[in-house]
Amino acid sequence: METGVAPFLAYLLAAALFIIGIRRLRTPETARSGNTIAAFGMTVALIATLFVIEFESLLLIGAAVVLGSVVGILTAQRVQMTAMPQMVAAYNGVGGGAAALIALSEFYHLSEEGSLGVVAGTTIPLTVLVGSVSFMGSVVAFSKLQELAFTGSVTFPLQQVVNAVLFLGILVLAANAFLEGEILPFLSPVASVIAVLFASLVLGVLLVIPIGGADMPIVISLLNAFTGLAAAASGFVLENYILIIAGTIVGASGTILTRLMSGALGRPLGKIIFAGIAASGGSKQEELGERPVNDVSASAVGEYLSDEANKVIIVPGYGLAVAQAQSVMKDLVEALEKGGTEVLFGIHPVAGRMPGHMNVLMTEVGISYEKLLDLEDVNPEFEDADAAIIVGANDVVNPAANDPEKDTPISGMPVLEVGNAERVIFIKRSLSPGFAGVDNPLFYDTDKTMMLFADAKQGLEEVVEAVKNG
Template identity: 80%
Template sequence: MQAATFLAYLAAAALFIVGIRRLRRPETARSGNTIAAFGMAIALVATLFVIEFRALLPIGAAALIGAVVGAVSAQKVKMTAMPQMVAAYNGVGGGAAALIALSEFYHLQTTGEQDLVASVTVPLTILIGSVSFAGSAIAFLKLQEVAFTGSVSFPLQQVVNAVLFLGILALAANAVLDGALIPALPPVPSVVAVLVASLVLGVLVVIPIGGADMPIVISLLNAFTGLAAAASGFVLNNYILIIGGTIVGASGTILTRLMSSALGRPLGKIIFAGIAASGTGKRAPGEERPVRDASPQEVAEYLADEARKVVIVPGYGLAVAQAQGPMRELMETLEEQGKEVIFGIHPVAGRMPGHMNVLLTEAGVPYDKLLDLEDVNPEFDDADAAIIVGANDVVNPAANDPEQNTPISGMPILEVEKAKRVIFIKRSLSPGFAGVDNPLFYDTEKTMMLFADAKQGLQEVLSALKGA
């Protein structure tokens, strides 16, 4: 039976790997998700054999509740809220790993069993899992704009974090050494204190991090959840937890490093300093600057008469307005008129990597037209028009201004300013998620501002274009 269980876990791990690999492209993402889910089903059934089908009622009830919550969430949560959903599920996984470790440690203490590996791994699992849970909860609240929006900090915050972390290590050592360091605090209360202190640490680490860096933080917390699951696998002596957690931890770490590099954000600076918006790059209260307010007809006339190559840059505002359908129609109409149309996709155009790619592909935009930042930037040099729909931070030249210190300073951007004409479709002159004003808005020689909801604006331009 042990050999069969091990083979089942091995098959599940192989399906996890294949599924994750197929998640890299929208065309194969659905099948990749299904394959990984099938692997998880195999792992769950194999685990029932490991525990000899004990406690089936609570396990079945928990599985049913989880399945219902997952199914309803998948159907009800909008595409624009997917980053929040990812953050929430990350946190649940980390919290579950921490509680499992705490429960197992209590079991070992009450039965008098001695397990050095579990004793050492439990505090680590609780630390990582609790930080992941609390940090993901804060990330959810920030993205949902419920609380802790922007950067929340206080004097000596990093010193407090450091002292708290050292305290956690001392409590963990006390638990492992059976209360030798702090005789008044037995092992079980020590690990409970580790849990509470780690939750506080998770909150304090994430609250000073600005919105521009939140996608990186979510990826990092995802890696933490994987590591917590792997560590709990050592506690429970469960191979699939070790394998699956390691895969998630490794993939999350790789994604975090790639995003940090792509956005020009040193990970150490994000985590240990928190990048808050400074006073530069913001419009003074009450300051009025002229803009070129264009009508849908003016935009359509320019596209019809003067544009031969058009680069469309979608942003989070497009996703919020559910304007991907009209955008696809605009692309098709321009192509029918003999124009070349491509799309420029920033890594965090939808707040998470791949978010915008999936949204547009499902709307019928050919995947080969969706160019990454590195591939599309050279295309702006000979583009007649760059149409920015619901985006700001990812096209803001302030990111490359050495005289400004802003939340997006150093972040690679889509260089739309190199196009012959820049057309913004957005509701107002309000800055983006990072709170940094965009100097392109006020370039009246180059920029046309169409003030409208993304969906409405695209539909009006489309109607005018068809009638031109």
């Protein structure tokens, strides 16, 4: 499609605004304006597009846009911040779905015109494949995180073989579409592309069901990059520069983000995608609870904090969010600071269900982001801390991850070095080892560690009371 000069320049402006917006998202102070600038860029691109197309379609477009916007605003406004990851997955999925549908529709248009060249002929099936996988993959990720279906790792015999056969089938169908039915004469080219779409939807489900809930952030991030690439690919089909630029930037940045995340988890991306979670460390379960632990009461914890502690570092985990204890956490911070205690937070890159998710949850209740330190910044601080309080977390503080003698699912993952603090306080429901199923030697260090067995919210409430009275 021919783009006029004015719309072309508007697209360039939009691209610049996207880049400036993303740049501003790199610091907390400017992040919000960055998002606004990117949204403005989007508006510019959409208005410019109105001048590229036939005006008679405006009614149809307007109806679909209004419908999409209303659903978008309602869902985005209502979603709980703890449910953020699945909401991002959902928005990502529909983007991928849109790319697949656009490619299908363009295939029809181009083959009617008889102008399906090599570029469009190869790019369209690719867009349909990637977009559909992203769509159904996101649907599965959503339902796993929302705990609707497919929770845990769903596997069946010969899964990899089934996936491979399905993928080959998609390639044959794509080739059949490109070669105008020479391979499978009973399937018209358009029907072949539709078949590619449905087969890719199934592939999207099969690829994501074996991956456990703990790895979902990485999957969502990867699918985000996929959708970006699908958008870029559809830009080649439509010969539209803003689609190529914006789609590619998202594809590239999504890939980087995915690598950052899998690096922080110490899990190679290939292992996550192709194996699901390999069951390991299961036999260790029997040892749990056999050794003595220093089981304490909330008042003992409160007494220690108010009498002995001048500097406290809190490590929040997903257990905190599950118990909806964020605002009680805020009360604890205020109570401690009132008594002159310095409070910092150590946020592991994968705390919560997405990198940075825990920061969002903490700032939501009004805890200043300046107190929230990254792994590298907080680790030196434990040396002179009087207490490290771990709430609803285990894997991210487990020294076993860096023990060369042990081979665990979390081996190699950088952890928060809470053991360097004077005392270690766990607020936890039980000794259960958490997602990765690795026992934590800190639990059994009875001289250093205090175990407060409680639900995160209830336990924190009692500790806050004790600190106030102490």
